[in-house]
Amino acid sequence: FHIPVMGIAYTIDTPVKVAHFGINSSISIIEDHLIEKMRAYYYKLNNEPFLPISKKEPNYRAKRITDYLNLISEEVKKKVEGVKTAAFSSTSEITKYFEMLPEVSELKQKYLKFLQLTDPSEKESLESELRNEVKPGAIEVNIMTKIDSDQIDDNKEVIENGSDALQALKGYAESNLEHSTLVFSAGMNPRLFNYLSSFKSFHPDNNGNFSKAIAIKVSDYRSALIQGKYLAKRGIWVSEFRIESG
Template sequence: MKKIHSFHIPVMGIAFSVETPIKTAHLGLDSVVFINDDVLLEKLRKFYTSKFDLPYVEITKKAFDSRAKRITAYLNLVKDLAEKKLDDLTKSSSDIKKYFDLLPDTSTLKQKFSDFSSKITDATEIQKWLKENLNIGDINVNIMTKLDKQNFDKNEALPVEFNDAHAALRGFANSDLESSMVFSAGMNPRLFAYIDKFDDFFPDVNGNIKKKIILKVSDYRSALIQGKFLAKK
């Protein structure tokens, strides 16, 4: 999706932006969700399903692959809520005004809507145009690559794909999102190698990539090293 804003809401701290897309994605704003804490995400999923009167089935810690499943369930909920709020927005003149007021004056979308609404006064036609042209902002996610603790079932070590960061990556990969994974806090070769297990990180027959990779680095050297490693994969 083409970016319509000149800024995005980055990941902040370890959980300050975990709810951000629920509040802003319907306005077309991209944001980044920290997904390392599956316990928090499960609590938030319970809270928001209750708030919006949606069904909730708890994913307990004892459930198989609970960490990845919790992350997937939360991200899917966030996407559904954002899309519902966008649909509601197209039915409210005040919310529509707010949506376009937030766009920069150089926005092509803003200009197109101005031209369209100046010629068309039928509310049904305007709403149809909005549904066809407005999209939620990207719901990107972040994991700290070094937070990749090995996990155990009783006293038996689980395979590496059940490590914390690996499970978080799988949770995102299995979600309905079409957005980006932001890797931060350094390079984790085993985690990077795990990416190729998921088709969504590769182009489809039309060349579209559902899930992309963003490297959050502090200097050019880090970007070069990590970029080369990923390119080889």
């Protein structure tokens, strides 16, 4: 199951609420002011010291985004561990995890078999297998490519690679997220696409796997072809094309 990005704020922390149930969801990371407020909220929630990232710091937008994504990732990991260690009671989160799986899922069938077992040793063995099968949903991020205003320094000069979208990309690329996807929407941005090749995290490892994959939301085949070819020429693999709503 997947929850797409909804505006700037509606899914800003959705992974914390659903990822431990194996549900994928997307965060919009273009608005760093909101992200800074969310950083403050979660640090306070965890009784940890909050260190604001000042606008005077170089790359402050990217730093805010990186730290927030790392924070969300840690929150999800803690919740997943909570699910794995929960008792198989009628209202527990591990029970909800398996109950929400579709009936055709092999894992759901294994869970249903577990419920029918009466032999203690068999049930204990299968329970251990089920706990190990609990996996978090992916934390995806969205960048609206057209929101890409240049930023000006104190000398009234344009900051190199300091625009909104480029800083969002840098923040995501330098985060600890794994098995994640960056979703581009709202059309093509050559400057942003060119910047992708600066980061190793968007290139496959020796086994052809990506820690951070690229998906593009498109309205038609022509759009997919143009953007896909543009990125391919720069050595960037597009893992998925999604249909742009609206």
